[in-house]
Amino acid sequence: MPSAxxxxxxxxxxxxxxxxxxxxxxxxxxxxxxxxxxxxxxxATPTDSNGTFHISNANxxxxxxxxxxxxxxxxxxxxxxASGTHTVTPQANSGHNTTLCEFSGLVTSSMFDTGTSxxxxxxxxxxxxxxxxxxxxxxDELVLICCAIVAHTGSSNVGWTDPVTTFTxxxxxxxxxxxxxxxxxxxxxxxxxxxxxxxxxxxxxGGIGSMACIATFKASGTTASAALSMIFPSSLAGMxxxxxxxxxxxxxxxxxxx
Numbered sequence: 637m638p639s640a641x642x643x644x645x646x647x648x649x650x651x652x653x654x655x656x657x658x659x660x661x662x663x664x665x666x667x668x669x670x671x672x673x674x675x676x677x678x679x680a681t682p683t684d685s686n687g688t689f690h691i692s693n694a695n696x697x698x699x700x701x702x703x704x705x706x707x708x709x710x711x712x713x714x715x716x717x718a719s720g721t722h723t724v725t726p727q728a729n730s731g732h733n734t735t736l737c738e739f740s741g742l743v744t745s746s747m748f749d750t751g752t753s754x755x756x757x758x759x760x761x762x763x764x765x766x767x768x769x770x771x772x773x774x775x776d777e778l779v780l781i782c783c784a785i786v787a788h789t790g791s792s793n794v795g796w797t798d799p800v801t802t803f804t805x806x807x808x809x810x811x812x813x814x815x816x817x818x819x820x821x822x823x824x825x826x827x828x829x830x831x832x833x834x835x836x837x838x839x840x841x842g843g844i845g846s847m848a849c850i851a852t853f854k855a856s857g858t859t860a861s862a863a864l865s866m867i868f869p870s871s872l873a874g875m876x877x878x879x880x881x882x883x884x885x886x887x888x889x890x891x892x893x894x
Contacts, residue, residue, distance in 0.1 A: 638824035639741040639778040639855045646807045648815075651725045652736045657686075659719035662742040662853065665689060666806065668784035668818040669732035670707035674699060679710040685723040689714045692780075692851040693751035700757060700786055702843030705730070707786035707816065709753065711851045716744035733818040735807040739778060743854045749773050750831075751851035760840040766850035768832040775828050776855035779803075781848065783835040785817035788843030795838030803833065812839070824855070 642661060645654050657663065665682055678694045689712040697708030717738070726734055752767035766781055781803065785794055790813030799805045803821035810817060819835055835848050 637741055637856055638776055638826065639739045641822070642738040642740055644735060644737040644806055646733070646735050648731065648733050650728070651723050652734050654722045654724070654736050654738060657717050657719055657722055657738055658740065659717070660744055661717050661738050661740045662747060663687070663689070663714040663717045663722060664737045664739065664780055665712040665724060665726065666735040666737075666780060666782040666820040667710045667726050667732050668782060668816050668820070669710070669726070669729045670705050670784075670786050670816055671729040672705050673730070674704070674706045676706065679708055679729070680727040682712055682724050682726045684714065686718050686720055687714050687722060689724070690748070692748050693753055693849040695753045695849070698755045698757050698845040698847050700788065700843055700845040702788040703786065705786060707784050707845060707847060709782040709784050709847050709849045711751065711780050711782055711849055713748055713851070713853060715742065715747040731816060733807065733809050733816055735820040737806060737822070741856050742778060743856055747853050749777060749852045749854050751849065753847065753849035755845070755847035757845040759842045759844070761844065761846070762838060762840060763834055763836050764846040764848045765834045766832055766848040768830050769850060769852060771830050772825070772828055772852050774854055775826055777825050778822060778853045778855060779825055779831050779850065780822050780853075781820070781833045781850045783819040783846065783848040785812050785837065785844065785846045787812045787841045787845070789813065789841060791839035791841070793839070797836035800833050800835060
C-alpha cells in the first residue's frame with residue numbers, strides 16, 4: 637500500500653512547527669541551505685522538541701568560489717513519530733528553505749531504504765540530476781527529492797520546470813538572487829527499481845552551483861486482502877469446485893481480521 641501525504645509546513649527561520657501530528661506517522665525534513673563561513677561539512681541533523689530525526693541523505697556541500705559560499709541539501713526522517721506538536725530546528729546556517737512533511741502508511745522501524753546525491757559547479761548549467769539510488773528493497777516506497785541552486789549574481793526567477801516529472805511539489809522558491817532557489821518534491825512508487833530524478837531550469841549564469849539528493853522509504857506491508865488474493869485466489873485454475881473453497885476461506889479470514 638502506498639504512503640499518504642498528511643500535512644506540511646515550510647519556513648526559512650530558526651524553527652518550523654508542525655501541529656497535530658498523528659501517532660506512528662512519519663516526519664520528513666527537506667532542506668536547501670547555504671553558508672558564508674565555509675567548512676566543507678554536510679548539514680547537521682535537525683533537532684525536534686518531540687522526537688529524533690535521522691539522516692536520510694546529507695552529503696558534503698558545493699563551493700561556489702565566485703560567491704565565496706557553500707550550499708547543499710539534506711533529507712532527514714523520523715519514523716513512528718509521537719503525536720502532538722513538533723518544533724523542528726535545522727542547523728543554523730546562513731540561510732535555508734525548509735519543508736517539514738507528515739506522511740502516513742510507512743513502516744515504523746527500518747523505514748529508510750536508500751538514497752544518493754549529486755552536485756555541479758559548471759558555468760551556465762541548467763539541470764541537476766539527483767544521482768541514481770541502488771535498487772529499492774520493496775515495491776511500495778515513498779521517494780523524496782530536494783534541490784538547491786546558489787549563484788553569484790542570481791536571477792529573480794530561475795524558471796524551474798515544475799513539477800518534476802511524476803513528482804508532487806512540496807515547496808518551490810524561484811529566486812536565486814536574494815534567496816536559495818529551492819525545489820522539494822515527493823512521489824510514491826509501486827515497483828522494485830532504482831530511483832532517480834532530474835531538476836531543470838532556464839536561468840543561466842557563470843557563477844552557479846547546484847545540488848540535489850534523493851531518498852526512498854518503505855511503505856507499510858501488503859494488506860490482508862491483497863495477501864489473501866495472492867495466496868487463495870477466488871478462481872483457482874484447474875481446481876474445479878475449489879473456487880468455492882477459496883472464496884469461503886478469503887471471506888472467513890477477512891471477517892476475522894478485517
